[in-house]
Amino acid sequence: MKLNYKIIFHFLGLLILFNGGFMLLSTLVSFLYNDGVTNNLSIAAIITLALGSLAMLFTRKHNKEMNKREGYIVVAFGWIIMALTGSLPYVVTGSIPNFTNAFFETMSGYTTTGASILNDIEAMPKGILFWRSLTHWIGGMGIIVLAIAILPLLGIGGMQMFAAEAPGPSADKLHPRITDTAKRLWLIYFGYTAAETLLLNVAGMSFFDAINHALCTVSTGGFSTKNASVAHWNGQPIIQYIIILFMFLAGTNFVLSYFAFKGKVQKVLHDEEFKLYFRFVAIFTIIAAVLIYFRADVSVSSIDHPMVWGEGESAFRHALFQVLAIVTTTGFVTADYTLWTPFLVVFFFGLMFLGGSAGSTSGGVKVVRHLLLIKNGFLEFKRALHPSAILPVRYNMKAISGDIVFNILGFFILYMLSFIIGALVFSMFELDFASALVCLPLV
Numbered sequence: 001m002k003l004n005y006k007i008i009f010h011f012l013g014l015l016i017l018f019n020g021g022f023m024l025l026s027t028l029v030s031f032l033y034n035d036g037v038t039n040n041l042s043i044a045a046i047i048t049l050a051l052g053s054l055a056m057l058f059t060r061k062h063n064k065e066m067n068k069r070e071g072y073i074v075v076a077f078g079w080i081i082m083a084l085t086g087s088l089p090y091v092v093t094g095s096i097p098n099f100t101n102a103f104f105e106t107m108s109g110y111t112t113t114g115a116s117i118l119n120d121i122e123a124m125p126k127g128i129l130f131w132r133s134l135t136h137w138i139g140g141m142g143i144i145v146l147a148i149a150i151l152p153l154l155g156i157g158g159m160q161m162f163a164a165e166a167p168g169p170s171a172d173k174l175h176p177r178i179t180d181t182a183k184r185l186w187l188i189y190f191g192y193t194a195a196e197t198l199l200l201n202v203a204g205m206s207f208f209d210a211i212n213h214a215l216c217t218v219s220t221g222g223f224s225t226k227n228a229s230v231a232h233w234n235g236q237p238i239i240q241y242i243i244i245l246f247m248f249l250a251g252t253n254f255v256l257s258y259f260a261f262k263g264k265v266q267k268v269l270h271d272e273e274f275k276l277y278f279r280f281v282a283i284f285t286i287i288a289a290v291l292i293y294f295r296a297d298v299s300v301s302s303i304d305h306p307m308v309w310g311e312g313e314s315a316f317r318h319a320l321f322q323v324l325a326i327v328t329t330t331g332f333v334t335a336d337y338t339l340w341t342p343f344l345v346v347f348f349f350g351l352m353f354l355g356g357s358a359g360s361t362s363g364g365v366k367v368v369r370h371l372l373l374i375k376n377g378f379l380e381f382k383r384a385l386h387p388s389a390i391l392p393v394r395y396n397m398k399a400i401s402g403d404i405v406f407n408i409l410g411f412f413i414l415y416m417l418s419f420i421i422g423a424l425v426f427s428m429f430e431l432d433f434a435s436a437l438v439c440l441p442l443v
Contacts, residue, residue, distance in 0.1 A: 013055025222331025
């Protein structure tokens, strides 16, 4: 079947236009804080809006339906196009003059990876810091729609199981019900962001810092406006507990958040993935807290660790914060845990592969994939003992097709291969082995 290039470029143009609109918000922030880069940010926004408008203008007469192949192309190239145009604010303002570095920072933002090339974050203009946080937030929105509305349709990585749960598309087209899905999900996403901003501001964080950290928490990105990340507020535990709450929510399937707001709380509490996600966080936090309390010295680094509410609370808070930041791949820190006991370092490294819930903004393999792979592993033993028995893998009391299980297995193998090959490649470029290992699971 021939590709409909017009609809592909039309959607890519729409993404560019979308990008330019958010750049105008950064321009407004720059103007309000008088940080000296307002004119340059305006130029970046105008260039981006012009490119998006031209792409949409020349492709306005197109078939309104998109098939799977075209969906794959839009998904694949959309991230690249967004990162290319999203690099303009850094380059045009001179905040990151090298385009390669600017592209890296932007791609890290949109993919909510959280890796950064910046050394002195606090020296950056306010408009640039806001744009940096916005790339996380925009990317997080895209990930939610991809995971819940688009990937089930395309049959990627076993995500088909969410097609029946989400109020999204069930046919072989990307139009029109995906719009309804996106609206519901973005409303929850925006609500979480607004609520966290308000709570952080009330707890004592400046409004600028509050909105930036809310943008980066809900998207599980991890960019901060402070060089010490969230450790800057170690003397204000309430601020860190607020961020902990929203990291947990951001790592939860947004479809379940939708059900919760609809009053279907039992559906949330009985969801197998949510129960396992909650248990993982609870168990790993207890293990880490005990080790921190008895074995680790949180004061060994240059980061200040005032024990405002006592040593026991401090150990619990640092443990819970680090566990959630790593499991959800948010990347915020309240301590330099690499200086703690070797066991804790290896322990936290292992958590990077866990991931939050499917249908959340978190990275990693995702809890539901681990759950189904473990279930399938146990069933393989039973099948060996009872060859004639029909033993399907079940999730939330429903049988999961073998194709979905194979898709998940294939995804897991490719994920691990990408990790191993990527770590080896990074090591070839003289990146220390620890850094090479840590970067990839966060994606």
